[in-house]
Amino acid sequence: MWMLLSGQSTQSAGNLLSADERAWLNAHPNISLTMWDDYAPISFKGEDGKLQGFMPDYIKLLESKLNYKFKQVVPTKEESHSSGKRSAHEDVISLLADTQDRRVYWSFTPTLLSFPLNIVARNDAPKDLTLSQLNNMKLSVVQGYASQEFVQENYPQIKLDLVNNTCQGLQHVAFHESVAILTDLPVASWCLKTQGLIDIKVAGQSEFKYEMSLAVRNDWPILFTIIQKGMKAVSKSERQALQNRWLDQGAFEQSWMYSNRVWLIALVLFLLLSALIRVYVWDSNMQSNVLHRITNVSDDDKKLEQISDVSSGLTTRILILLCIILTLLGTLITTEQWVSHQDRVLLGVLVATLMLVMLFGGYKLGSIRRNEENQSLFEQLASQIKTRQMAEKSAKEQTLRLFKQQKAIQILTQTQTQKTTEEIFKEITQVSAETLNVERVSIWLLDSDKQMLECVDLYLKTKSLHTTANPLLAKELPEYFQFISQNRVLAANDVIAHPSTVEFRQGYAQENNIGAILDGSIWLNGNMIGAVCCEHTTDSREWTLDEQGFVGSICDVVRLTIETDRRRSAEQALLQHSEELEVMVEARTLSLQESEQRLTSVIKYAPIPILTIKMDGEIIEFNPEAERVTGFSRSEAIGKNFIDIFVVKESFKKAIGIGIGTKRGEAFRNVELIFKCADGRKIEFECSIVKAGKNGVSDVGQMIAIGQDITQKKVLQASLIKARESAESADRIKSMFVASMSHELRTPLNSIIGFLGVVLQGMSGDLNTKQKDQLGRAYHSAKHLLSLISDVIDISKIEAGFLEIHTESFALKPMFNEVVNVIHHIADGKHLNLQIDCSEDIILETDRKRLYQAILNVVSNAVKYTEAGSVTVEAKIINEELIITTQDTGIGISPSGLEQLFKPFERAESHLKIKTLGTGLGLYLTRKILTQLLGGSIEVESQVGVGSTFTIRVPVKISEQTLLNNQSILEDQPL
Template identity: 20%
Template sequence: MTPVIEQLQSLNRILVELARRQPFHGANFEEILQDILWTSARSLNVARVSLWFYSGDRQHIECAHLFQQSPPGFTAGMRLTASDYPRYFAALQEERTITAHDAWHDPRTREFRKTYLEPLGITSLLDVPIWVEGSMIGILCHEHIGSPRQWTVAEEQFAASLADLVSLVVESRDRHRALRALEESEARLATFFQATSEAVIIHEQGTILDVNAATERLFGYTASELVGQSVLLLTHPEARSLILERIQQPIDIPFEALARTKSGEALIVEVQGKSILYRGRWARVVGIRDITQRKTAEQNVQLAAQRQQLLAEIALRIRQTLELPEILNTTVVEVRRYLLSDRVFIVSFDPRTEEIQVVAAAMAPQWHTNLEVLLQNVHYRSRLLTTPATLSCEREMLDPHLRQVYAAHHIQSCLLIPIQHQPQGPCFLLGVHQCDRPREWQPYERAFLEQLATQVAIALQQAELYQQLAALNANLEQQVAERTEQLQQKMRELEELNHLKDVFLHAVSHDLRTPVLGTLMVINHLLQNNTSDTIPVPRSTLTCIQHSQQRQLHLIETLLHIHVDQQPSLSLAIAPTSLATLVKAIVAELQPLLQKNKATVKLQMAPTLPLVRADPIQLRRVYENLISNALKHNRPGLTITLTAEVQEDMAYCTVQDNGVGIGSDQRSRLFDLYYRGRESHHRTGIGLGLYLCRQIITAHGGEIGVEDNHPQGATFWFRIPIARPT
């Protein structure tokens, strides 16, 4: 999930939490506004958030609340005149939000630079007008201090939603003020009626004894018509059981009941009685106040609040998703449920191609119809696209063709609401059908759908932005994957080159050390045993040195041959070779090294051992590496036993020592490149000897391994083919 999408979802969750946290009915108006400003400042991480309202003459805006994070707190009282900042006030009337990333240079806000922005260090502004019932009443202003800030689309939408929330709060406050005023008026009226003209009835056990003129006016009866009659005459049938209960068990607490006038009109009245001594006998005096209008007003206010709450809930459900089909389907389902209508659908119309299609629909099963066929009807389509308001369904007012279309699809009433979207793209229209009866669409129903259409338009814009971001993200991921694969290929090539370099260096450091060491020991022996200027050198010694240098040169050429190619390989000069003769010569040449380490070599090879198919020089390297490794990894005084025997068509050779042996955790890695063992950090060489031994034996078509005789020592073995007689 991309950061933009995560920000959209996070800000939407904050809006939901804010809506749940603040009950907009019965709450403190100022506290709600401060909570909105505090939440906005923390959510968008801005230094200052302020709320401005227009003055009565609409020539000024005054700061009602200003929240600043450092030092935290609320202030108010600033005032800005429209004539001083004409471009800014003109922009408020024309734009949904004033998003000034660089407020000092933005043509809409640079008027504030000298007097307001620079003194306070403000560099970026995000201002949203607040509209109530088609009139802009104020501005929600976000002020960023520091380096200029690039506001995101999610932040603009969040700020716009907060402005809508402030609008709802103001509307809720106004409704409650009107309700309180109505209640106060009713209270004053009740007092006045108690003193003068309130309907008053005096009865005894339900029989009317007297009434006043206000009662006559209220119920339409004359006093003579009422006196002597039962109070049930003025009672609605639904309230008779309640009135009988109050006659039998009088209480002084006011209660509400349904009354009925002489004309049969039902009234909602508030009844309050008190026992008095009337003409020498106890009776009940009852004041009756008509509260029908008040109850109707309360119901209207309650319904309006419910509609606003429902609108907020539907808008949240619509805007909680970024998938276009889900947004449209949620819209038609919620509208049909709210209006209790038979069909609700949304069509998409492209003005450029004049293509129109149904994109979402919700219909009652009994009124299901083919909307695609309906939309392709020329008469209905023309009426649909050219009538921006409620479509009249009076049959006598429709042309004959349209009447036939309505009858064929059972359309009794139709309502159309445009959903504003991008001017360059397709337009969306919301249609509602009533099929079971003619219906008079109420103004509040149209207002509700228009407000909902605005929320749907915002959700559509968010969905389109999400699709664009998803496409960009997919393209970016593909580019990153391709570039990563290229880099990985380069890394593999570099690792291979580095591997070849290491093998070459390891071979030089390991294989060339043994012949150089042997030659150096012969020369040191000659220098130590003769102090004269001229040192006689036996011919056998020079021959030994010559052979050692020839082997060293051959090793260098072999290593160069191996590491020039990208795929390392050994070039073998195979010839029938006597193992006994070769091993005796190797032991003789290593004699100085054996003497230095006080080591003893035992040869256990039968003279009748057949010849082997081998490269003598490479096989010599195997024996030299195995013997020198045994000397390096054990203390002086070592005994090394060399054996060879025939196993089928292979010669099985061993190099066994009586040293410290090899642990089981090391045997599986001894023939790996670079491996030197746990106790080899103080020794020369970097672990190439045994690796080269395996390479040589494998090139001969044989195999090599090691057996542990711990604590008696270790036994290295290998097999090479026996030479077949020609």
């Protein structure tokens, strides 16, 4: 039952804990569990040195529920938990009472054991004794237990006798060293039983109750949860079984047997003496009766039978008597707790008397046993003679059967190549029926779905008839199909009694009057493909092992027949396939010839030069277009080396590399080479060269070279490049002009803004309300104009190539704080929830000013176009790339607005367009900074009425290539 409970707990342990809890347990394989070794029967060390008791068994049950093994630790005598402090090596304590001091270090599970503390005293103590009556008296308590703390706090007048354990305290009570002991009854009962103490009783009960739990270190709350789940998984019946086993409180109850122990001992002694006298009388009578009956019987077999009967009856009675004697003696010995100190002398005399009686009885029973042994020799001799005769007869019959079976197998194997498969099947069924002397033998083959056995031949012996039977369906005979597919032979001596053939009872077996079945399964390539069935009719039959082996051999013959048939079919199919393959080869040869003719025509009339070259450079094919372009005739080119005749010095090294790479199987496309013509002209070709022909040695195989004259194309490209450079130069000059003019405009505008600020502050005199309003509008318009001019300057510098990058190493978090300081008043005015999620340890190496400008533009736009809700900014690093996501709950952007979002002077249409100032250059400038200056990108996703999400991606460290691309394009040009 314990193994069963453990198995059930283990099976459900996987569903008991969550994945995180199981992972936590796996990460902590050495969790210690402290368990006392001197708290019997709760937890104590047995004779074998191992812990036993209620708690060790309960912990084993808990471990099986959790599928986890704790590291059990036994504390030393110096360790105590009265103060509640936890040692470094302690994780779980079993058991511990819940006190206020201990909760500082421990978390306590629900109460596992609860005992009221009783006052245990000698039998002469008054009834219903209370603690208040023990003032100024000595009371034994276990040192370090919660009972000590209880008595000290509530009954300070009681003198405490501090003992190491309950057993020691009971000894003090028994030997008048203390008046009583305050303890729980299970532990006290255990001590009384094991130490043989008497004259002890329960004199009263205290108001204190032991409520003990498992204590778990309070800095591991997940372990506390795991242990609670394991305790809940322990059923009430399992827990009650442990309590019934260990927590017995019956040592204080004196039974009727204890009170009348002297009379019981006398009665047992009288019964034993009477039984031994009766045995002596039986011995004398039985011996005389045996001799009398032997002399009166003449036949030897009958004599043996009579002796066997007498000995059998005598032996049975003697065995019953011995069982009674041993049972009574065991009862007296195992109930030693009945006997007090005064009765131990009487018990010694009784045991000695019983030993003498048993010696005498053993002597008499020994003589009886010797008589039985003599008669047993006669019985064994007769049995051996009879067994030998039966074995000789069985061996002769088996030899005849084996000879007949071997001859049948020999006949069947010799005809395999001379007959058809159908004829061989018929011969197999007929020969098998004659050899096994059965009425019906049949061969069944399994269908492709393995759901039905189809009969290919059924032979009826008495009718000498070959026929077939209805198919056997797996869904109707599941037990039979399962057995035959897993076993070599099915030997059913009785169809109705065998569990795998009982399904035949109502149908197949009843219709054909079948009593016994011997079936063998046919296997091919590790799969069952059918069965051979031998059916005995009318009644049951016991199938011998050689008959079962014969059926297995018949199955092998059937398998061999099926393999031969399949091989013949495969050979015929292979022959037919070979003929079809020859036709296909002829057709393929003709097709290849036609393809070769078409390829020759294509090469001949192709409008581009095509050459076929050996791996060593020799030209073997030169089409007409190549003749026209190069001026060399086909006869002049064929047989010459390609590099020697065409490649000029400038392309010589490149052509050699292409030739080496082509030998390795590389393909070259759109490679530019300079060739020389027959008249000495140099022309540029765009060539594609691939390997064709055989693989293997480097000089075996061919190369196909296709070229196109791109001389005129190169001239045209050069002119286009010059035109593009002129246009770009003009555009840069324009951008330079705009940047310069914008810079000149910003200087007087700064003066206007400065003086307007001075006037508005009242430094030039007081202003009336109308003047302040008008000057304020002018001030804000000038600021907006300055912002527009600054954006235009930055855009112009970027496009003109004058905006330089200044890289530095800086932390991202302070930059976000600056952004929040600039825009927080707008968010506060709308009561928006502005959240920034950025780690303190994000360090970047890029242009701080430009990254700040881009982030400020995106976040300020999110705040401006969000009327209610929140704006969340999250920054994280993935694969050396900074990703900043700005998500708002604003008005959103329509699909048409997204198309125009990053274009200059474009603003998305919304009802906030008029209220919110803007030029349409912010996001355009942001994209320019991120893509052209910082090597990053910006993306946006939006839904009208829901909100928008802007994602900025920039490298953590700006690359050298980006810095190189951002250098002014005018640095190397004269002004």
